[in-house]
Amino acid sequence: MNHSLISVSVCVILSQALSAGEPLTLKQITAEQDWIARSPQNPRWLTDNSGILYSTRREGQVGRDFRDTFILHLDGSSIDPIRITPENPGPYFTGSGDWNQDQSQSVLNYEGDLYLYDSASSSFTQLTKTSARESNAFFIEGGNGYAFRRSGEWFTRSFYGSLETQAADIRFDDPPEDPETPDHDLLQEQQRELFEIIQLEDQRKQIRDDDQRAWRDTNPNAVAGPFYLGKDNRSAGVSLSPNAKYMLVAMSPKDRPTDPTDQMPNYVTEDGYVSTSIVRSKVGNATETPNTFALLNLESEEVIDLPLDTLPMITDDPLAWLKAEQLEEADATPESEIVAEVESGEQSSNSEIDQAKGDDSSTENAESQEPDPEPRSVSHYGTRWNQAGTLAAVMLVSHDNKDRWIALVDTTTEDPSFVSAHHLRDEAWIGWGFNSFGFIPNSDTLWYLSEEDGYGHLYTKTPDGTVTQRTSGTFEVRSVMITRDGSTAYLRTNRTHPGIQELERLDLQTNQLTPITQMGGTVDSYKLSPNEKHAVVMYSNINSPPELYLVDLTTDSDPTNLTHTVTDEFLNAGIQTPEIVGVPSSHTDHPIYTRVYLPDLQKYNGPRPLVVFSHGAGYLQHANYEWSYYSREHMYHGLLTSLGFIVVAPDFRASSGYGRDWRTAIYRKMGYPELEDFKDTIDYAVSNYNADPERVGIYGGSYGGFMTLMAMFLEPETYKAGAALRSVTDWAHYNHGYTSNILNTPEIDPDSFKRSSPIYHAEGLQGRLLMLHGMQDDNVVAQDIIRLSQRLIELEKENWELALAPIEPHGYKEPSSWLDQMRRIHKLFMDELYNE
Numbered sequence: 001m002n003h004s005l006i007s008v009s010v011c012v013i014l015s016q017a018l019s020a021g022e023p024l025t026l027k028q029i030t031a032e033q034d035w036i037a038r039s040p041q042n043p044r045w046l047t048d049n050s051g052i053l054y055s056t057r058r059e060g061q062v063g064r065d066f067r068d069t070f071i072l073h074l075d076g077s078s079i080d081p082i083r084i085t086p087e088n089p090g091p092y093f094t095g096s097g098d099w100n101q102d103q104s105q106s107v108l109n110y111e112g113d114l115y116l117y118d119s120a121s122s123s124f125t126q127l128t129k130t131s132a133r134e135s136n137a138f139f140i141e142g143g144n145g146y147a148f149r150r151s152g153e154w155f156t157r158s159f160y161g162s163l164e165t166q167a168a169d170i171r172f173d174d175p176p177e178d179p180e181t182p183d184h185d186l187l188q189e190q191q192r193e194l195f196e197i198i199q200l201e202d203q204r205k206q207i208r209d210d211d212q213r214a215w216r217d218t219n220p221n222a223v224a225g226p227f228y229l230g231k232d233n234r235s236a237g238v239s240l241s242p243n244a245k246y247m248l249v250a251m252s253p254k255d256r257p258t259d260p261t262d263q264m265p266n267y268v269t270e271d272g273y274v275s276t277s278i279v280r281s282k283v284g285n286a287t288e289t290p291n292t293f294a295l296l297n298l299e300s301e302e303v304i305d306l307p308l309d310t311l312p313m314i315t316d317d318p319l320a321w322l323k324a325e326q327l328e329e330a331d332a333t334p335e336s337e338i339v340a341e342v343e344s345g346e347q348s349s350n351s352e353i354d355q356a357k358g359d360d361s362s363t364e365n366a367e368s369q370e371p372d373p374e375p376r377s378v379s380h381y382g383t384r385w386n387q388a389g390t391l392a393a394v395m396l397v398s399h400d401n402k403d404r405w406i407a408l409v410d411t412t413t414e415d416p417s418f419v420s421a422h423h424l425r426d427e428a429w430i431g432w433g434f435n436s437f438g439f440i441p442n443s444d445t446l447w448y449l450s451e452e453d454g455y456g457h458l459y460t461k462t463p464d465g466t467v468t469q470r471t472s473g474t475f476e477v478r479s480v481m482i483t484r485d486g487s488t489a490y491l492r493t494n495r496t497h498p499g500i501q502e503l504e505r506l507d508l509q510t511n512q513l514t515p516i517t518q519m520g521g522t523v524d525s526y527k528l529s530p531n532e533k534h535a536v537v538m539y540s541n542i543n544s545p546p547e548l549y550l551v552d553l554t555t556d557s558d559p560t561n562l563t564h565t566v567t568d569e570f571l572n573a574g575i576q577t578p579e580i581v582g583v584p585s586s587h588t589d590h591p592i593y594t595r596v597y598l599p600d601l602q603k604y605n606g607p608r609p610l611v612v613f614s615h616g617a618g619y620l621q622h623a624n625y626e627w628s629y630y631s632r633e634h635m636y637h638g639l640l641t642s643l644g645f646i647v648v649a650p651d652f653r654a655s656s657g658y659g660r661d662w663r664t665a666i667y668r669k670m671g672y673p674e675l676e677d678f679k680d681t682i683d684y685a686v687s688n689y690n691a692d693p694e695r696v697g698i699y700g701g702s703y704g705g706f707m708t709l710m711a712m713f714l715e716p717e718t719y720k721a722g723a724a725l726r727s728v729t730d731w732a733h734y735n736h737g738y739t740s741n742i743l744n745t746p747e748i749d750p751d752s753f754k755r756s757s758p759i760y761h762a763e764g765l766q767g768r769l770l771m772l773h774g775m776q777d778d779n780v781v782a783q784d785i786i787r788l789s790q791r792l793i794e795l796e797k798e799n800w801e802l803a804l805a806p807i808e809p810h811g812y813k814e815p816s817s818w819l820d821q822m823r824r825i826h827k828l829f830m831d832e833l834y835n836e
C-alpha cells in the first residue's frame with residue numbers, strides 16, 4: 001500500500017481509466033471484493049493531531065471479519081502507513097475525549113482506561129488502571145476535576161487529590177418504610193399490644209435510624225442519595241451534568257412481556273444436526289417499552305419527576321381517525337358513521353371519536369365521565385447538556401414515530417420540568433436521519449436538525465425563544481459538527497446536486513454557507529482534527545472506491561489524497577461509468593434521478609432489451625456519485641451492456657436524498673409510487689435510448705426484491721421477467737421498527753398491509769419469476785418466501801422457481817453463493833429478454 005499524496009483530480013483519471021477493457025466475467029464480479037480495493041474504514045485522529053488511524057481488510061485473508069489497523073503519520077516522521085501489530089502496539093491515543101476550556105488538556109479513553117493529555121508538553125498521564133472499563137470521560141465545569149462512567153455508574157475525581165467519588169447512589173427499589181408510620185397487619189398490631197419487648201424494639205430501631213440519618217447528613221463526603229426510583233423500573237440511560245450537580249435519568253419498566261418470535265433453522269451445521277436460533281418479532285407484536293424520567297438534584301438529594309403532560313399534543317392520537325374507521329367497519333351500523341373531522345384526522349381523542357360515532361351522552365357528560373387522555377408512550381433519543389450544566393435538552397419520540405419533541409429542563413428554576421423547545425409532527429413518520437441536536441458551545445442556544453420545511457435543515461433556538469433556520473433550500477444537511485468556540489458548523493450537504501455530497505462550512509454569525517470540498521462525488525463521512533484545523537474525509541465516486549483525503553480548513557487548497565488502495569486489476573477491468581439522468585416524472589414536479597447504463601447503441605439495429613434494477617432498503621440513495629454498496633450489481637450492469645442490454649436504476653419515491661415528501665410518498669401504499677416511477681423511467685428509456693418495451697426485466701434485493709414481486713404481480717403487461725432476492729412478501733411478517741412507520745400495524749391498518757404485500761397479488765403473475773433467498777436470513781426470514789411459494793403452488797402458477805442458499809444471511813457473503821445467484825439471474829435475462 002502506497003502513501004501517495006496526489007491531487008483530487010486522480011478521481012477523474014481513475015474514471016477515465018475504467019472506460020476501456022474487456023467486460024468482467026460473473027466469477028470475477030462475484031469474487032471477494034478486495035480485488036477491487038481494501039478501502040480504509042473508521043478513520044480517527046491522534047490526540048496530538050500528528051496522524052490518523054484507520055482499518056482495512058487484512059491482505060490475503062479470505063473472509064470479511066479480519067481487519068488490520070494502520071497509522072498514517074502526517075508530521076513527516078513516516079511516508080507510508082504503518083500496520084499496528086503486537087510487535088508495534090502503540091499506544092496510539094485517538095482524539096475522542098473531552099477538552100478543557102482553554103484547549104490545553106484532554107481527558108480520554110484508551111483500551112478501557114483513562115488518560116490525561118497535555119498539549120503543551122505533548123504528554124499523556126494515565127489516570128486509571130482497572131480491569132473494569134472506564135468511558136464517557138469529561139471535564140467537570142470549572143476544570144478542577146473530571147467525571148467518567150464505570151460499570152454503569154458515574155464517578156468523579158479531582159485533579160488535586162486521589163479521591164474517587166461515586167456521583168450518586170441510585171437504587172431501583174421502593175424507599176424503605178417510614179418508621180413513624182409503620183405499615184403493620186392485624187397480627188403485628190396484636191403482638192405490639194400484648195408484648196412490651198416488641199414495642200421496645202420498635203423504639204430502639206427508630207433511635208438507630210434517626211442517629212444514622214443525623215450523622216449521615218453531617219458527612220460532607222457521603223455519596224449523594226440513596227435515590228429510590230422504584231422497584232418496577234430499570235435504567236434506560238443516566239446523564240450527568242457537566243457541573244456534576246444533577247443527573248437526568250430515563251427509566252423503563254423492569255418487567256415486560258415476552259414477545260412472540262420466530263425460529264430459524266440451520267441445516268448446515270458442524271455436528272450434522274439441525275439447530276435453530278431465535279429471530280425478531282413481527283410488526284405489531286413487539287412490546288413498546290415506555291420511558292419515564294426523573295431529575296436528581298445531587299446536592300439536595302431530591303428526586304424531581306419529569307411528567308410528559310407538559311409536551312404539546314402528547315395526548316393527541318394521530319391515528320385516531322384510522323382507529324375510528326376500524327371501529328366503524330366493525331360496527332357496520334349507520335350510527336357508526338364517522339364525521340369528516342375524524343376522517344381527516346383533525347379529531348383525535350377517544351372522547352371525540354365516541355362523539356363522532358353518535359354517542360348518546362352530551363359533550364358535558366362525556367367529558368365528566370371520561371378521564372383525561374393519558375400521554376402517549378415515548379422513547380428517549382438522548383440527553384444533551386449546556387456547557388454550564390444548568391440546562392438539559394432531551395429528545396423524545398412517540399412510539400408511533402409521528403411526533404418528536406426536544407424538551408428543555410432548566411435546573412435553575414424552582415420547579416424544573418419538561419418545557420418543549422421544539423415539536424415536530426409528521427403525519428407519515430419522523431425521518432430518522434435528521435434527529436441530531438445539542439447546544440452551541442459556550443451558550444444556551446439549542447441547535448437541531450428538522451424536516452419541517454420539507455428538507456432536513458439546521459435550526460437554532462436562543463434562550464429568548466428566537467428560532468433561526470440556518471440552512472434552507474431543496475437539499476439536505478447531515479453530519480453536523482460545531483467548533484468548540486461555537487462560531488462555526490461543519491456539515492455535509494447535497495446542495496450542488498442531489499447525488500453529490502460535499503463538506504461545507506456554516507458561519508454561525510453571518511449564516512454564510514461555504515463549500516469546503518468541491519470534489520464532485522460523495523464525501524461519505526468526515527472527522528475534524530482535535531485542533532479543528534484539518535479534516536479527514538472519506539470520499540468515493542461512481543467508479544472510485546472510498547479513500548481518505550486530508551482537508552486543510554485554514555486554506556482554500558484542494559484536498560490531499562492520503563490512501564490509494566485501489567488495485568491495478570480493478571483499474572484495468574474496464575468497468576462502465578453510468579450516467580446520472582434526471583428522468584421527468586409524470587406524477588411529481590421533481591425528476592426521478594436514475595443511473596443509466598447504455599451499450600454502444602451504434603452497434604445494434606432495433607430496440608434493445610431493458611433491465612430495471614431496484615435498490616434495497618427503500619430509504620437509500622443509489623443514483624448518486626458514490627461507490628455503491630451494490631458494487632457487484634454495478635459491475636454486472638456493465639456486463640449486460642456489453643451484450644446490448646440497457647440498464648436503468650432509479651431512485652424511486654421512498655429513496656433518500658430528495659426531501660421529506662419523496663421519502664414519505666409510500667405511506668400506507670408501499671410499492672405503488674415506486675411502480676409509477678419505474679414506468680416513467682422505462683418510458684424514458686424507450687423514447688430516448690430505443691429500449692424495447694416488450695423486453696423489460698427487473699431485479700433487486702430486500703426492498704428491491706419486494707418491488708420486483710410487486711412489478712411482476714401488479715404490472716405483468718410491463719415486465720417479462722423478474723428476479724426477486726431476499727424479498728419481503730408479506731409486510732405483516734416483517735419487523736416492527738421499520739414497517740410500523742410506513743404501514744402502521746396490521747391491527748390498526750389492515751388494508752395498508754394487504755394493499756402493500758405481494759402475497760395478496762400473486763394471482764397476477766404472468767412472466768417468468770426467479771426467487772432467491774438465504775436460509776440464515778434473520779432480517780427477512782426464509783419463511784416469508786416459502787409462504788409465497790405455497791401461495792403460487794395453490795394458484796397453480798408454473799413459470800416461477802425458488803433457489804435457497806442454505807448458509808447465507810440477508811446479504812450473501814460467500815463468493816460461491818454470489819456466483820450461483822448471479823448466474824441464475826443472468827440466465828433468466830438471457831433466456832427471456834435476449835433474442836439476438
